[in-house]
Amino acid sequence: MDVINTRTFHRFITIHLVVVFLFLIIPCGVFSQLSPGKLTKAHSSLEGLSNCTLCHDLGAKISEKKCLSCHTHLQQKITQNKGYHVSKDIKGKACISCHSEHHGVNFEMIRFDKKTFNHNLTGYELKGAHKKIDCTQCHSPENISDPVLKKNKKTYLGLTTTCTSCHEDYHQKTLSNQCSNCHGMESFKPASGFDHSNTGFPLTGGHKGVSCTECHKTETKNNKKFQHFADVPFKNCNSCHKDPHNGSFGKDCKSCHSVESFHKIKASSAFNHSVTGFELEGKHRTLDCKKCHDNRPGTVDLYKEFAAVKEIKCLTCHEDSHTNKFGENCTSCHSQNSFAIKGNKKDFNHELTGYSLTGRHKEVDCRKCHTETYMTAPLAHNECKKCHSDYHKGDFAGLAENDCKVCHSTDGFAGSSFDFERHEKSTFPLRGAHLATPCTACHKKDGQNWKFREIGKSCIQCHDNIHKGFISEKYMPENNCALCHGNENWGSVTFDHNNTTFQLIGKHLRTECRSCHFEIREGKTYQQFSNLDTKCASCHDNVHGNQFEESGITDCKRCHGFEKWDRSNFNHDNTRFKLEGAHLNVNCNECHKAEVVDGKSTIIYKIGKLTCADCHQ
Numbered sequence: 001m002d003v004i005n006t007r008t009f010h011r012f013i014t015i016h017l018v019v020v021f022l023f024l025i026i027p028c029g030v031f032s033q034l035s036p037g038k039l040t041k042a043h044s045s046l047e048g049l050s051n052c053t054l055c056h057d058l059g060a061k062i063s064e065k066k067c068l069s070c071h072t073h074l075q076q077k078i079t080q081n082k083g084y085h086v087s088k089d090i091k092g093k094a095c096i097s098c099h100s101e102h103h104g105v106n107f108e109m110i111r112f113d114k115k116t117f118n119h120n121l122t123g124y125e126l127k128g129a130h131k132k133i134d135c136t137q138c139h140s141p142e143n144i145s146d147p148v149l150k151k152n153k154k155t156y157l158g159l160t161t162t163c164t165s166c167h168e169d170y171h172q173k174t175l176s177n178q179c180s181n182c183h184g185m186e187s188f189k190p191a192s193g194f195d196h197s198n199t200g201f202p203l204t205g206g207h208k209g210v211s212c213t214e215c216h217k218t219e220t221k222n223n224k225k226f227q228h229f230a231d232v233p234f235k236n237c238n239s240c241h242k243d244p245h246n247g248s249f250g251k252d253c254k255s256c257h258s259v260e261s262f263h264k265i266k267a268s269s270a271f272n273h274s275v276t277g278f279e280l281e282g283k284h285r286t287l288d289c290k291k292c293h294d295n296r297p298g299t300v301d302l303y304k305e306f307a308a309v310k311e312i313k314c315l316t317c318h319e320d321s322h323t324n325k326f327g328e329n330c331t332s333c334h335s336q337n338s339f340a341i342k343g344n345k346k347d348f349n350h351e352l353t354g355y356s357l358t359g360r361h362k363e364v365d366c367r368k369c370h371t372e373t374y375m376t377a378p379l380a381h382n383e384c385k386k387c388h389s390d391y392h393k394g395d396f397a398g399l400a401e402n403d404c405k406v407c408h409s410t411d412g413f414a415g416s417s418f419d420f421e422r423h424e425k426s427t428f429p430l431r432g433a434h435l436a437t438p439c440t441a442c443h444k445k446d447g448q449n450w451k452f453r454e455i456g457k458s459c460i461q462c463h464d465n466i467h468k469g470f471i472s473e474k475y476m477p478e479n480n481c482a483l484c485h486g487n488e489n490w491g492s493v494t495f496d497h498n499n500t501t502f503q504l505i506g507k508h509l510r511t512e513c514r515s516c517h518f519e520i521r522e523g524k525t526y527q528q529f530s531n532l533d534t535k536c537a538s539c540h541d542n543v544h545g546n547q548f549e550e551s552g553i554t555d556c557k558r559c560h561g562f563e564k565w566d567r568s569n570f571n572h573d574n575t576r577f578k579l580e581g582a583h584l585n586v587n588c589n590e591c592h593k594a595e596v597v598d599g600k601s602t603i604i605y606k607i608g609k610l611t612c613a614d615c616h617q
Contacts, residue, residue: 037102040109055101058438065415067095073149073157079411083157087121110154124161128185138166172221174230201234205259215240235277250304278312282336292317326352333374341374355381359410384408395453428457432487459485471529475499502534506562545602577610591615 039047046054057063068075077083084090090098099109114135119126130138135156143166144150144158159165163179170188182194196203203210215234218227233239237253241262253262273280292305299305306312314330326333332348333341350357369379369387380386384404391413396402407416423430430437442462444450456462459481467476475495476483484495493513497504504511516539519526536542536556548554559570572579591609594601609615 035102038104039101040103040107041105042109043101044105053436058436062094062096064095073146077157082123084122087123089118089121110156129187130185170226171229172224172226174228201232206261207259278306283338284336353378355379360412361410392450392452395451433489434487467527467529470527475529502532507564508562543602544605545597545600547602547604547606 035047035049035052055062055066057066068078074083074085078085101107101109138159139156141150141153144155145160145165146158149155149158162177163183164177167179167188169177179188180193182191184192213227215232216228218225220226236251237243237257238251241253243251243253294305296305298308300307306316309316313328314334315328318330320328327349366374370376388404404413407418409417420430420435440447442455443452445455458479460479463481465476465479465481468479484493486492486494495513514527517527517529517532519528532538535553537554540556542554542556544554546554548558557569559567561568591607592603592605594603596602597604
């Protein structure tokens with residue numbers, strides 16, 4: 001039992017010594033970088049210590065920007081100030097407060113109680129029948145138009161608030177997507193919100209008693225039942241009614257007839273111009289009819305100057321001063337009261353100018369760019385710097401790509417698209433530890449201003465030369481640290497010691513440089529490279545005193561090797577007393593005994609006994 005306990009004890013001591021040794025030789029940084037747990041399936045592609053900085057900022061918590069740099073669809077929603085993540089309950093929270101990681105492959109990062117979830121926070125309140133259906137009936141890949149989001153079967157992004165994103169469009173795109181203008185949330189039938197008075201053809205007089213199908217015909221379209229509601233002709237009475245006059249009095253029946261009955265003739269024919277399809281608005285109301293109805297050549301009858309014109313537009317009468325650059329919809333910028341530009345130009349299609357407004361440009365007041373009139377010579381817009389001041393103060397001047405858009409987007413100057421791949425093509429490719437160094441460490445040293453040019457390429461321009469004055473210029477010309485050190489860490493040294501007067505052999509090859517060249521005295525580190533004594537006794541204790549000195553120097557290697565301090569190089573036959581016979585089996589200690597010399601216990605090897613009588617009586 002005692003033997004077993006002794007073996008167990010020795011094994012326990014050995015294991016603990018190994019653990020302590022590992023902690024001594026492995027840098028602390030290695031342990032601090034170990035992952036706290038497996039990533040979920042969604043993030044499994046990011047596994048590995050080399051990918052930590054894709055989500056984590058060095059010395060900081062998880063970066064919200066880095067989360068959103070991958071989840072771009074969510075970033076777009078937040079940028080547009082739309083959706084659940086910009087609601088009052090969620091805005092400002094860190095992503096990790098709801099979506100934690102490193103809890104295993106099958107951990108659910110998106111969890112919430114569907115029964116108590118407040119859908120109002122998404123910007124879309126559930127009403128009527130929507131309150132009763134399961135979430136997945138709407139949040140399903142079939143209802144997502146974006147091809148990337150469509151692949152994610154668990155996403156809650158990608159839906160629009162239009163009814164047709166989930167429901168079939170019975171009207172087959174003939175009406176607007178604003179189904180709620182006519183239909184309620186409880187059911188599609190009947191169309192409780194529809195009011196014919198809000199259409200271009202309010203039902204009055206005899207039309208009130210006519211069945212809907214009399215005007216809105218039903219047919220089969222695209223193999224489905226379809227009823228016409230849009231594009232039903234109604235500009236003229238004879239769109240539905242036969243003209244008993246055969247066109248003798250024109251097509252404006254209402255100029256004489258009432259909608260109450262064709263048999264009721266108006267006492268005075270105050271002509272309603274809106275029934276022609278061209279309602280008189282603004283200054284058109286004050287014009288003399290003869291200004292337009294001028295009996296121009298080709299007119300077939302009185303007031304029929306536009307009979308052959310299918311659609312009356314502004315350009316039918318007015319000259320286009322823009323030479324069709326902005327299309328034919330003049331009312332997008334002008335009103336019928338004046339040709340002066342409308343105050344509200346949100347509906348203007350800026351793409352027609354050749355410069356599409358994107359990102360924050362959409363929010364800029366037009367007058368910020370168009371400081372004079374809108375017809376002033378075209379603004380310079382091919383380069384950002386034509387409007388924006390150069391924040392970098394010429395850092396990129398002279399480069400082939402020196403415009404802001406090379407690194408920045410119109411969503412804001414904060415953040416940059418410049419990545420590691422593009423840095424590889426620069427004059428300073430990132431290697432080793434530089435890959436994990438924050439950009440600000442080199443490009444924003446003062447903590448305030450970014451700088452990208454002339455910031456240094458050699459080690460000495462960023463790092464202090466701690467060996468200055470200690471290592472000869474011969475071994476470190478021009479302060480070139482790379483001759484000995486690599487990019488991974490400063491502790492890895494590649495210096496060839498054979499270039500010095502002291503060749504490293506045996507254990508010296510495995511000894512750290514600082515063991516010989518660095519010394520700590522009174523809490524301070526001192527280093528020495530040049531004029532370092534190469535004698536063994538300058539580093540190792542000479543336990544033999546001056547027994548083996550020759551000219552004041554003890555040459556240890558005459559007896560000892562460089563792998564261990566045994567006497568592998570010593571041969572007793574080379575001494576004045578060759579070992580023969582029984583002497584070969586005598587223990588060294590029998591002849592070479594320890595004595596106290598200068599206060600130290602020293603084994604005496606030069607004992608001066610060379611004859612038999614010196615030892616034997």
